[in-house]
Amino acid sequence: MRVSFVNLFYPPDVAPSGSFVASLAEHRAAMGDEVTVICGSGAYLGRAATRASTSAAKTGLPVEGPRVIRVWTPGLGKASTAHRLADYLSFLAGAAMRLVVSPRQDVVVALTSPPYALIAAVVHRLVHPRARVVYWSHDVYPDAAEEYGTIRAGGAVSRVLRSVQRWLLRKTDHVIALDEAMLGRTLAHARVGLPAGSVIPNWERMSLFPRGEDPEPWEGYEAPELAGRFVVLYLGNLGYGHPTSTITGAAEALAEDGDVTFLFVGGGVRYPELAEEARRRGLDDVVLRGYVPKEVTPSVLAGAGCALISLDDGSRGIMSPCKLHGALASGLPVVYVGPVGTNVDEAIERYACGSSLRHGDVDGLADAVRRLRDDADLAAELSRNARRAFEDAYCDERTLPLFDELFEHLREPRPLWSVRTDRGRA
Template identity: 35%
Template sequence: MRIIILNQFFYPDHSATSQLMTDLAESLVERGVEVTALSGRGRYNGGTRLAPREAHRGVKIERAWATGFGKRSVAGRLSDYLSFYLGAAWKLLTLPQHDILMALTTPPLIGLLALLIGHARGMKVVTLVQDVYPDVAVALGALQPGNPLTRLLDSLGRFVLRRSDRIIVLGERMRERIGAKIGSNCCARIDVIHNWADGAKIKPLGDGVTSFAGEHNLRDSFVVLFSGNLGRVNEFSTVLEAARLLADDPGIQFIFIGDGTRASEIETFIDNHNLANVRMLPYQPRELLPYSLAAGHAHLVTLADGLAGLSVPSKTYGILAAGRPVLFVGDPRSDIARLVVENNCGASVASGDSMRLAQIIREWALHRDRLAELGIAARRLFETRFDRPHAVNSYLKTFAQCLDAAPSHTASIPAD
């Protein structure tokens, strides 16, 4: 089996989809699949351009020419998108034919390119929906519902989904959203495959045992941690107001690790309210992730209102792997809110309810035994459903269905 994975970012970029697809590609190679990753030469947040091609743990990486302005401006992002479309089209036309071409949704509508060229060259096309476009942009106010551009983008998106050989979505709520867009006759081709973390690399560690906690003076604090992209899909106003309400408790610290378009909003709030209990740290190297996650006693996962079923925060699975409780802030109809409540591995708070969020954090800080129980439930859930081998097996089944063949590469889930 020969597969192309098409996404704007891949190893060594630190973006979530890059890390996930790198994990998947490595595991597929271990199962005997020949994988080519087609990405751009830029990085998620701009910076040094990457080599046009390289090999990584058996994965062939081809990088299309594109600008590399990163996510700091709308003009730069549009330039990166448009130039990547052109560069990726050329690569898809000139790369050797593969059995399957799997396209993600970064950038939006790259799947249209994959569909047209992939089918023209005799390849099966799988669409992996990480975010539902243009619905996400409409929900965030970047596009107006019903205007000509939105209708055009929506029509093109539906066209891609209806003609893809298989569609992969990240949760049941997203399956419902996609099913409503493309019609019930297409739903049999939709597979739910959750994102994942690597349970062999991220494991529960005791409080205060890591050098990360010591280096950042966190060993004597109850740490509420947000780790990842500080992007527009997140809901930070509720969290920041809760931090303001808890400013009188020096034993509770809010730590934001990462960067993104809303980083300045958080910095401004900290300055305006003179908050000593909120700190921001830069992205940490991926090899330090188990230790930075262990520094948090409670982990924030947020999602802006209106995005239930349109986007699923992948950071959730690393938190579960680390055996830490999840504090979800956002729409209670989202897959993550349901997951947390149904499996008793954290708490779900509606957007705007800063008082309740602050109350939960105070209670958890006082009752560490209850917190430990939630963490044990989180790790148990992770091992049952969200460890890396589970996802890899599911992808292989989807690919086999796509080729109308029985899966021959599926391996058993190793015992922990």
């Protein structure tokens, strides 16, 4: 079976979407598929990271199974909308051209990085009508651009983008979304001629978090501001959809306790804003560190007392935080601040592995942290539940077979179906 993936990022880049593509692409290659990954030459963290991340896997070289093709992009990063557009458009043009000249693929899987990467997959189908197109949605556009103020909701640009998305979805065989809210929101763009849809959550690799093994905590915990303290860990991107006002309020409330630190390890557009707010309010219990390589994340998680996840109320169905899965894999209780009905809220409700709170509930967040710090039995119970959730629904041993099942049905000429299982709905 010939399978191609289209995504702007791919390892060794740190972008989460790239790690999921790599996991699935390597899995399908190991099963005997002829797998190609079309990604960009730039990097998630911008030009500086590009040089490090492209030292291997140059255009067309096979890398541990999948053939990785890196199309040229300027690598301007995310400093401005113009920089983003330059990277996005150059990648879309290059990916589309690669797929135009490629032999017919049985399946082309397009993700949402960059937005409208689906264009490249549909272009291949226009050249090769027998090819199947799968849209693997990690974000919903143009909804995200409207929600975060990049374009005006209902404006001319929005209407054009919605028309493009509607046309693309009508050329798509199957949509994969990360939770039910995202699937509903994505399919709503099609209006008529809906493709089949599946909910398959993101995951972590079991090999990165093997059963019964406790990694040594990250060396960063030896710093004076972290040593001997109960650490509330936010690991990953702090973007437009991840507000921090409730978090900083709780950090201020807990400062008098003297033994709690809110540790942010990652980056994102809200990082400077958070750093300035912590400085202005004198929050010494808010500590920021940069991104770490993927293989280091188990050690970072191992030193924390709980995992913290924030999601904007308007982001329900637009994004689905993948911070959840590493926390569950590490057996960390999850403290979530955001709307109900998201993948994180549903996992907490289903597996009783943490606390689900709403924005503005500063006292609730502070109390949740204190309970985990002070009640060892409660923390141990939530930890066991978190690991059970990982093994039951959010590891590659559970999710990759769902893709295999879908790909088998994509071989068949009959109408496609929806993967809807309790395991996959979270």
